[in-house]
Amino acid sequence: xxxxxxxxxxxxxxxxxxADGSGISKTYQFRNFVEAFGWMTRAAIIAEKxxxxxxxxxxxxxxxxxxxxxxxxxxxGRDQKLAEKMDAL
Amino acid sequence: xxxxxxxxxxxxxxxxxxADGSGISKTYQFRNFVEAFGWMTRAAIIAEKxxxxxxxxxxxxxxxxxxxxxxxxxxxGRDQKLAEKMDAL
Amino acid sequence: xxxxxxxxxxxxxxxxxxADGSGISKTYQFRNFVEAFGWMTRAAIIAEKxxxxxxxxxxxxxxxxxxxxxxxxxxxGRDQKLAEKMDAL
Amino acid sequence: xxxxxxxxxxxxxxxxxxADGSGISKTYQFRNFVEAFGWMTRAAIIAEKxxxxxxxxxxxxxxxxxxxxxxxxxxxGRDQKLAEKMDAL
Numbered sequence: 067x068x069x070x071x072x073x074x075x076x077x078x079x080x081x082x083x084x085a086d087g088s089g090i091s092k093t094y095q096f097r098n099f100v101e102a103f104g105w106m107t108r109a110a111i112i113a114e115k116x117x118x119x120x121x122x123x124x125x126x127x128x129x130x131x132x133x134x135x136x137x138x139x140x141x142x143g144r145d146q147k148l149a150e151k152m153d154a155l
Numbered sequence: 156x157x158x159x160x161x162x163x164x165x166x167x168x169x170x171x172x173x174a175d176g177s178g179i180s181k182t183y184q185f186r187n188f189v190e191a192f193g194w195m196t197r198a199a200i201i202a203e204k205x206x207x208x209x210x211x212x213x214x215x216x217x218x219x220x221x222x223x224x225x226x227x228x229x230x231x232g233r234d235q236k237l238a239e240k241m242d243a244l
Numbered sequence: 245x246x247x248x249x250x251x252x253x254x255x256x257x258x259x260x261x262x263a264d265g266s267g268i269s270k271t272y273q274f275r276n277f278v279e280a281f282g283w284m285t286r287a288a289i290i291a292e293k294x295x296x297x298x299x300x301x302x303x304x305x306x307x308x309x310x311x312x313x314x315x316x317x318x319x320x321g322r323d324q325k326l327a328e329k330m331d332a333l
Numbered sequence: 334x335x336x337x338x339x340x341x342x343x344x345x346x347x348x349x350x351x352a353d354g355s356g357i358s359k360t361y362q363f364r365n366f367v368e369a370f371g372w373m374t375r376a377a378i379i380a381e382k383x384x385x386x387x388x389x390x391x392x393x394x395x396x397x398x399x400x401x402x403x404x405x406x407x408x409x410g411r412d413q414k415l416a417e418k419m420d421a422l
Contacts, residue, residue, distance in 0.1 A: 099386055103377045104197035104244075107285065108189050110370045115293045119366055123390040155193075188297055192288045196374065199281045204382045208277055212301040278375050282422075286371035333371075 072146045079153055089121075089134030090145060092152075096127045105129065105155055112151050118144045120152075161235045168242055178210075178223030179234060181241075185216045194218065194244055201240050207233045209241075250324045257331055267299075267312030268323060270330075274305045283307065283333055290329050296322045298330075339413045346420055356388075356401030357412060359419075363394045372396065372422055379418050385411045387419075 073090075077083065081090045096102040102124060109131075113119045121132040133149055135142035162179075166172065170179045185191040191213060198220075202208045210221040222238055224231035251268075255261065259268045274280040280302060287309075291297045299310040311327055313320035340357075344350065348357045363369040369391060376398075380386045388399040400416055402409035 099377075099381055100197050100200050103200065103374075103381075104193050107196040107370075107374065108193035110366075111189050111192065111289050111292045114289045114366055114370075119393050121390070121392045123388070125388045126386050188288075188292055192285075192292075196281075196285065199277075200378050200381045203277055203281075203378045208304050210301070210303045212299070214299045215297050278378050281378065282371050282375035285374040286367050289367050289370065 070146070072150075073141070076146065076149050076153075081149055084132075084134075088140045089132050090141065090149060091130065091132040092149070094129045094131065094152075096129070098127050102127045102129050108155050109152050112155075113148060116144060116148060116151075118148050120148065159235070161239075162230070165235065165238050165242075170238055173221075173223075177229045178221050179230065179238060180219065180221040181238070183218045183220065183241075185218070187216050191216045191218055197244050198241050201244075202237060205233060205237060205240075207237050209237065248324075250328075251319070254324065254327050254331075259327055262312075266318045267310050268319065268327060269308065269310040270327070272307045272309065272330075274307070276305050280305045280307055286333050287330050290333075291326060294322060294326060294329075296326050298326065337413075339417075340408070343413065343416050343420075348416055351399075351401075355407045356399050357408065357416060358397065358399040359416070361396045361398065361419075363396070365394050369394045369396055375422050376419050379422075380415060383411060383415060383418075385415050387415065 073083075076090060081092045083090055094105065096105060106122070106124065106129060109120070118135075121134070123130045131152065133145040134140065135145055162172075165179060170181045172179055183194065185194060195211070195213065195218060198209070207224075210223070212219045220241065222234040223229065224234055254268060259270045261268055272283065274283060284300070284302065284307060287298070296313075299312070301308045309330065311323040312318065313323055340350075343357060348359045350357055361372065363372060373389070373391065373396060376387070385402075388401070390397045398419065400412040401407065402412055
């Protein structure tokens with residue numbers, strides 16, 4: 067699905083594709099830790115609701131997110147959907 | 156401290172004073188539950204950091220907050236400060 | 245559904261039925277605010293996943309929860325299920 | 334401070350020292366994502382209160398934490414204290 071228009075839109079929005087196409091990543095920067103964690107809380111609620119969870123790393127006001135579909139071993143429509151929801155928060 | 160200019164500014168910003176002046180209240184409305192709880196998480200972190208906690212009630216996308224200083228039995232500068240921080244989130 | 249065995253089990257577990265049977269309530273007490281809010285976060289994720297949200301109020305280390313089904317105007321199986329999940333956290 | 338008895342206690346409790354002694358790391362495993370994120374929320378509140386934030390990574394029910402003191406360029410008493418608080422949650 068790497069050529070899908072939805073993925074193209076994500077790439078234009080700061081997401082980067084893994085070299086092997088197996089996942090997409092983005093680094094979000096916030097004003098401070100409180101804003102970063104508030105965003106993570108909203109994203110966590112959405113992720114659990116989708117039964118689709120990110121790989122993510124937080125250091126102070128930075129959150130690095132990687133999305134992949136472990137069950138399919140690569141990118142899926144659920145990664146795209148969660149990415150869009152994260153961007154919309 | 157009910158005549159302090161800081162309180163006047165809060166009242167102009169949607170906060171309502173209790174009839175007996177012992178606390179201030181405000182109702183926040185959000186887009187949905189996820190946004191409401193994300194805001195509560197940020198406010199909770201700030202409140203704990205200040206060692207000053209709100210009385211608050213959440214129903215779906217609405218959060219009603221009341222601030223009072225239990226130790227002084229009325230409004231204090233900490234209520235004003237937490238109110239300002241909540242408004243700034 | 246007020247006579248259902250599931251509701252009986254909840255009542256034995258600290259839940260109280262409204263006088264008119266339209267909802268059930270319980271007050272949870274925690275060690276401190278951090279524990280209270282950590283519990284609320286887990287409950288919030290579960291609630292959003294169920295598309296069924298509590299009416300709840302937090303003051304420091306106390307959380308008062310009321311569950312009702314606004315769409316049916318009274319108790320429903322979703323209240324029972326959310327109550328059980330909250331107790332299991 | 335790598336020989337301090339407090340650090341020895343942490344190492345006995347699952348924390349691992351970086352090869353160069355600049356930080357300590359631990360991997361926490363939870364029952365599921367909801368439990369993992371509930372723990373992170375409590376840890377986040379404590380971290381912000383201490384003005385000392387972890388480097389941490391979450392994948393589903395696993396949370397990897399690394400603690401270091403960026404300002405001193407190595408381990409400090411604040412890392413030890415935050416580690417102890419995280420273990421006590």
